[in-house]
Amino acid sequence: MQFIYYATLNLITIVIAVYLAIRTHFQLTKKDHANLVFIVLLWFLAIMCVCDIVAVFFEGTNKPLAHEVVYHMNALYFFTQCFDAYLWAIFFLIKTDYISTKKSVQIGIAVPFLVFLVILIANPLNHYFFFVNDQNIYQRGSLIFIHWIVELFYVLIIVGSILRRYFQSRNKAVRLEYLSYMVFFIPFLIGSFTQIFVVGISTVQIGIILASAMIYNKNQSLKATFDSHTGVKNRRALYNHEVAILGQDNLNLTIININIDNLDYILSVSDNLESEYAIKTIAHSLANSLEVINNKNLILFRYANDEFLIIGTNVTKDLITLTKKQIHKDLDHVNGTINKPYKLTVSIGIASAPCKTANDFDYILNTSRDKSTIFKNRKLGLVSAYKPL
Numbered sequence: 001m002q003f004i005y006y007a008t009l010n011l012i013t014i015v016i017a018v019y020l021a022i023r024t025h026f027q028l029t030k031k032d033h034a035n036l037v038f039i040v041l042l043w044f045l046a047i048m049c050v051c052d053i054v055a056v057f058f059e060g061t062n063k064p065l066a067h068e069v070v071y072h073m074n075a076l077y078f079f080t081q082c083f084d085a086y087l088w089a090i091f092f093l094i095k096t097d098y099i100s101t102k103k104s105v106q107i108g109i110a111v112p113f114l115v116f117l118v119i120l121i122a123n124p125l126n127h128y129f130f131f132v133n134d135q136n137i138y139q140r141g142s143l144i145f146i147h148w149i150v151e152l153f154y155v156l157i158i159v160g161s162i163l164r165r166y167f168q169s170r171n172k173a174v175r176l177e178y179l180s181y182m183v184f185f186i187p188f189l190i191g192s193f194t195q196i197f198v199v200g201i202s203t204v205q206i207g208i209i210l211a212s213a214m215i216y217n218k219n220q221s222l223k224a225t226f227d228s229h230t231g232v233k234n235r236r237a238l239y240n241h242e243v244a245i246l247g248q249d250n251l252n253l254t255i256i257n258i259n260i261d262n263l264d265y266i267l268s269v270s271d272n273l274e275s276e277y278a279i280k281t282i283a284h285s286l287a288n289s290l291e292v293i294n295n296k297n298l299i300l301f302r303y304a305n306d307e308f309l310i311i312g313t314n315v316t317k318d319l320i321t322l323t324k325k326q327i328h329k330d331l332d333h334v335n336g337t338i339n340k341p342y343k344l345t346v347s348i349g350i351a352s353a354p355c356k357t358a359n360d361f362d363y364i365l366n367t368s369r370d371k372s373t374i375f376k377n378r379k380l381g382l383v384s385a386y387k388p389l
Contacts (some may be wrong), residue, residue, distance in 0.1 A: 006056040008200060010049035013205045017042045017049070020216050027223070033273060034094040038215065041087040045208055048080035048315065052202055059137055066136045074130055074138050078120055080145060081124060081204060085151040086113045088188075092158040092181065096165045097277050109157065116150045119143070144207065148196055155185065159307045176229050180218070184211045227302040229276065230283035238301045242361050245313060247346060253355035257368035258327065259376050261345045269342075282344055283308065285334050289326040295319060307369070315352075324348055336368040347375035 021042035024035050055073035058066045089109055098105050117238075123129045128143035159182070166178040191207020219228055225237040233241075245251060260282055265277045283300075286308055290298050298312045310323065327348065333345045349371030351364045 001054055001151045007053050009202055010053050010205060013209045014046045016209050016213065017046045020212055021046075022304050024216065024219075032229075033276070034091055035219070037087055037091045037094065038212070041091065042212060044080045044084050044087065045212070046111060048077055048084065049205055051077040051080065052205070054285055055138065060135055062136075067132055067194060070136050070138060071124075074132070075120060075123065078129060082113060082116050082147065082150055085209060086110065086152040089154040089157055093161055094273070095164055095181065096161045096178065098161050107156075112150045116147065133352055139280070148192075151192065155189070156355070159185065169288075184214050187211050187214075216297065226285075230280050232283050232287060232308070233299065233301045235301070235303060238303065238311075241299065241301075241311065242358070245307045245355070246358060246361065248313075249355065250314075251355050252314050252352060253361065253364050254312045254315050254352040255322070255364050255367075255368040256312075256323060256349065257303075257349040257351075257372040258282075258308040258310065259349070259369075259372040260306040260346045261376055261379055262342060266342055278344055279306070281338065282332060282346065285330045285344075286327060287311070289330045290322070292326055292330070293319070293323055298323065307372075309365075309368075320350060320352070324350070345379070347379060349370045349373070349375060 021039045024039050027251075028035055028039070028217050051073045055070050055077065058069045058073070063069075074164070086109070093105060093109065106171045121126055123141070127141045129141045129147060130144065131139050131141060133139055162178050166175050169175045169178065187210035188207040191205070191210075192202040194203040195201060223234075225233060225240065227234040245253070263275055263278060266278050283302065287301055290300055290310065295312070295315070297315055298310050301311065303309045312319070327346065331344055331346065338344070349368045351367035351371065353360065353367075355361055355362050355364060
C-alpha cells in the first residue's frame with residue numbers, strides 16, 4: 001500500500017514535469033536562458049521522482065542488492081532535490097537580472113551546493129545526512145538539517161533578489177510583475193516544510209511541480225500578448241491594436257520608434273545575458289517614462305530585438321515633445337545608476353498622419369522606423385547629417 005502511494009504520487013509528478021519540459025523546449029528561443037534552466041530543473045525533478053520510486057520499492061526488503069539500491073537512490077534523491085533548489089535560484093536570478101549584472105553571483109551562488117555535495121559524497125563514512133539500517137530502511141542522520149539549510153538559503157536568496165528589484169523599480173507594472181513571483185514559493189515551501197517535519201512523506205515533489213505549473217501558465221499567458229523577456233506588449237498585441245483602431249473617423253496616428261543604439265556593441269564585448277539585461281532595462285525605462293507622463297493614449301510595444309514602439313491616437317505636439325524628453329531623462333537616470341562600462345542610449349523617430357487603412361498604418365510605422373534608423377546611423381558615424389524624410 002505504501003509503495004502504491006509513492007508510485008502514484010511520483011508518476012503523476014513525472015508525467016507533468018516531462019510534459020512541461022517538452023512544451024517549454026518547443027517554445028524555447030536561443031536567448032531564453034531562464035526557460036532553458038527551467039527545462040533542466042524539470043528533468044531533474046523527474047529523475048528525483050524515479051529515485052523515490054525505486055528506493056521505496058527496495059526499502060525494507062531482502063531483494064538482492066536492496067541495501068545498495070536504497071542507499072544510492074536516496075543519495076541521488078538528495079542530490080537532485082538540492083540541485084533543483086540551486087536551479088530555482090539561477091532561474092529567478094536571471095529573471096531579476098542578477099546573473100547578468102553581477103558576474104560574481106554566478107560563482108558565489110554555487111558554493112552552498114558544492115559544500116552540500118562534498119558532505120553527501122562523504123556520507124558513507126560518517127552518515128551525517130542519512131544511513132540505511134540492517135532492515136534496509138532509510139534513517140535520517142544527525143546533520144540532516146544542513147541539507148535543509150542549504151535549500152532554505154537558496155529560497156532566501158531568491159526572495160531577497162525579488163524584493164530588492166521590487167523596491168528598486170519605479171514602475172508600478174514592473175513592481176507588480178516582481179511581486180507576482182513570490183506566489184510561486186507558496187506550494188514549494190509548504191511541500192518542503194511538510195517533508196521536514198513528517199518523515200516518510202514525499203511532498204517536496206508536489207510543491208515543486210505545482211510551482212512549475214504556475215510558472216509555465218504565467219509564461220503562456222504572457223506570450224499571448226506580452227513579450228516574455230521585457231514584459232511589454234508584443235507584436236501580436238500590436239496587430240490587435242491596429243485592427244481595433246483602423247476605420248475610425250478623424251483618427252490621427254502617432255508612432256514613436258525607439259531604436260537601441262549600441263546593442264551590437266554590448267553583444268560584441270560581453271555575452272547574451274548582458275544584451276538581454278540592456279533590452280529589459282530600456283523596456284522598463286520606457287514603461288516608467290509613460291507612467292510618469294500618465295497619458296492613456298500612449299501604448300508601449302516591443303517591435304523587434306532592438307526596437308520599441310510607442311503608439312498614440314490624436315496626441316498633441318506638446319505631448320510628443322514631452323514623451324521624447326521624458327525618455328531621454330529617464331535613460332539618463334538609469335545610466336547614472338547601473339554602473340556599466342557602456343551607456344544605454346536610443347534613437348527616436350516620430351511620424352504622425354491620418355490613419356484610415358492598413359496601408360496608412362504601415363506608412364506611418366515605416367516612416368518612424370526610417371527616421372530612427374537615420375538618427376542611429378548618424379550617431380554611429382555612418383551618415384554625416386540627418387535629412388528629414
